[in-house]
Amino acid sequence: MKNILVLHTGGTISMHEDAAGNVVPDASNQNPMNTVQNAIDNVKLTVEDVFNLPSPHVTLNDMLVLKQRINRAFDDELFDGVVITHGTDTLEETAFFLDATIKRGKPIVITGAMRSSNELGNDGVYNFLSSIRVAASADSRDRGVLVVMNDEIHSARYVTKTHTTNVSTFQTPTHGPLGLLTKTHILYFQNDLETTHFDIDNVTANVPIIKAYAGMTGDLFDLLDCGRLDGLVIEALGAGNLPPLAAHSLQRFLDADLPVVLVSRCFNGIAEPVYAYDGGGVKLHEAGVLFAREVNSQKARLKLIIALNAGLSQKNLANYIEK
Ligand SMILES: NC(=O)C[C@H](N)C(=O)O
Numbered sequence: 001m002k003n004i005l006v007l008h009t010g011g012t013i014s015m016h017e018d019a020a021g022n023v024v025p026d027a028s029n030q031n032p033m034n035t036v037q038n039a040i041d042n043v044k045l046t047v048e049d050v051f052n053l054p055s056p057h058v059t060l061n062d063m064l065v066l067k068q069r070i071n072r073a074f075d076d077e078l079f080d081g082v083v084i085t086h087g088t089d090t091l092e093e094t095a096f097f098l099d100a101t102i103k104r105g106k107p108i109v110i111t112g113a114m115r116s117s118n119e120l121g122n123d124g125v126y127n128f129l130s131s132i133r134v135a136a137s138a139d140s141r142d143r144g145v146l147v148v149m150n151d152e153i154h155s156a157r158y159v160t161k162t163h164t165t166n167v168s169t170f171q172t173p174t175h176g177p178l179g180l181l182t183k184t185h186i187l188y189f190q191n192d193l194e195t196t197h198f199d200i201d202n203v204t205a206n207v208p209i210i211k212a213y214a215g216m217t218g219d220l221f222d223l224l225d226c227g228r229l230d231g232l233v234i235e236a237l238g239a240g241n242l243p244p245l246a247a248h249s250l251q252r253f254l255d256a257d258l259p260v261v262l263v264s265r266c267f268n269g270i271a272e273p274v275y276a277y278d279g280g281g282v283k284l285h286e287a288g289v290l291f292a293r294e295v296n297s298q299k300a301r302l303k304l305i306i307a308l309n310a311g312l313s314q315k316n317l318a319n320y321i322e323k
Contacts, residue, residue, distance in 0.1 A: 002043045002136040005079040007069060008033075009062070009094075010053040011087025013113035013124040023116045025052060029085065036129050043136050046079070055087025055094075055112075060203035060305065063097040070098065071199075074106055081107040081135035085128060088112040088161055088169065091147065095156035096299045099145035100306050103197050107140035110156075111148045114167045123150065123167045130181050137186045143178065144192055152177040155192035158295055162267075173268035174295060196320060198310035205230040205305045209297045211265055212236050218249025226252065231259040231304045234289075235297045240264055240271035240281035247279035254288045257314070259307075261290045261321055263300045270295065290321045 008014060008029035015023050029049045037045050050069065051062060066084065073079045086094055095110045102108065111131040113124030131148040134140050145156035149170045154177050163169040172178075179188035206229050210220060214237075224232075232253055236242050240262055242250075253260050262284060264271040271291050273281035285291060292300035300321075307317045 002080045003078060004043055004045055004132055004135050005070075005073045005082045006033075006045050006047045006132075007050045007066060007082060007084045008047065009051045009055075009058065009066070009084060009086045011055050011085065011089075011091070011112045012116050013085045013087075013111070013128065014052060015054075015116040016118045017116050023119075025054065026117070028052070033085070033125060033128050036125060036132065039129060040132060040136075043132060045132070053087070055090040058087070058090050058094060060097070060302075063094050064201070064203050066094065067098055067101050070102060070108060079106070081109070081140070083128070083131045083135045084108070084110040085131075086110055086112050088114060088149075092156070092160050092170075093298050093302060095145045095147050095159065096294075097302050097306070099156035099197075100195060100303060101197055101200055102145070103199070104142045104144055104194065107135045107137070107143070108145045109135045109140070109148050110145060114165060114169060121167075133181065134186055139186060139188055143188075144195060146178070148181075151181050153179040153181070153186075153188070157192060157195060157299070160296055174270075196323065198306050200306055200309040202309045203305055205308045207231045207233060207301050207304050207308075209233045209235065209301055211297075212242050212246060214243070216243045217245040221246065221249040221252075224253075226256040226258060229253070229258055230308055231261065233261045233263065233292075233297050233301045233304060235265040236262050236271060236281075236284075237265060239269075239274045240284065240291055241275055241277075242279045242284065244279040247284060250284070250289065251287065259290060259304060259314075259317060259321070260288070261292050261300050261304050263292050263294060263297050265297075268295070290318055292321050293323065
């Protein structure tokens with residue numbers, strides 16, 4: 001018998017469509033998902049409603065609460081795995097945060113739905129059942145936080161929401177899913193890289209994300225007050241380049257010792273210093289801009305906030321961000 005802790009947090013998986021066709025939260029997270037316990041043998045579910053939030057309402061403090069609850073569950077040795085239900089809009093951020101702050105070991109799976117509980121073809125109960133199967137599987141140990149949706153298993157580090165409404169929205173652009181589920185099997189095809197984890201207790205840091213575009217100048221950067229920032233994440237162009245005027249205006253933040261972290265605005269691939277023209281990645285890197293290996297800016301931002309709250313020195317912070 002496997003004991004799985006279920007932590008509901010809200011999202012479309014816990015919502016329904018009203019008479020006007022609008023999707024709205026239910027009073028409780030649990031309604032349709034209660035049926036799942038009858039569909040699985042050898043698994044005992046312990047269910048907690050941690051929050052009932054649309055995921056655009058989820059904050060970093062909420063992620064911290066989830067992290068602390070999961071650590072307690074594993075410290076008490078009462079559970080063999082954890083399943084979290086979550087809205088899909090920020091699911092990848094919560095998954096990444098938990099992956100970067102909890103030591104690998106017992107399975108932690110996060111899932112959601114694109115269609116609410118009473119919509120035709122709703123995917124919530126099915127994704128929930130799939131997640132329980134993955135969390136109860138010994139093969140899912142030591143793989144970091146897993147995102148299970150639509151018969152696929154993705155790693156928290158690179159998975160991203162790629163479609164506004166499609167049930168196959170969660171994709172890993174760099175290398176595809178880690179594995180998949182069939183009716184009877186859970187198959188893993190690849191392992192994800194081990195990530196360093198920092199067991200932080202705070203998430204206070206002011207780190208905005210700024211997206212680059214053709215013809216960008218320094219105007220937007222000039223509006224920012226260095227004294228109110230703890231760092232900056234930039235979604236740069238291509239392999240990691242900026243228009244010259246935008247690049248020059250970063251010097252002010254670097255001179256103030258604020259970490260400036262760069263990713264690409266491209267959907268796939270990793271930013272790296274390749275071009276040595278004015279504003280090119282080589283020049284940015286030489287000036288002290290850090291190139292994050294995460295694909296997207298929302299994860300690079302979390303990584304920087306985690307690094308800042310872990311109290312890393314400038315050198316260790318740079319190593320962690322660029323690893
Ligand atoms: N499919 C979803 O769950 C989207 C919803 N807006 C949420 O993130 O809460």
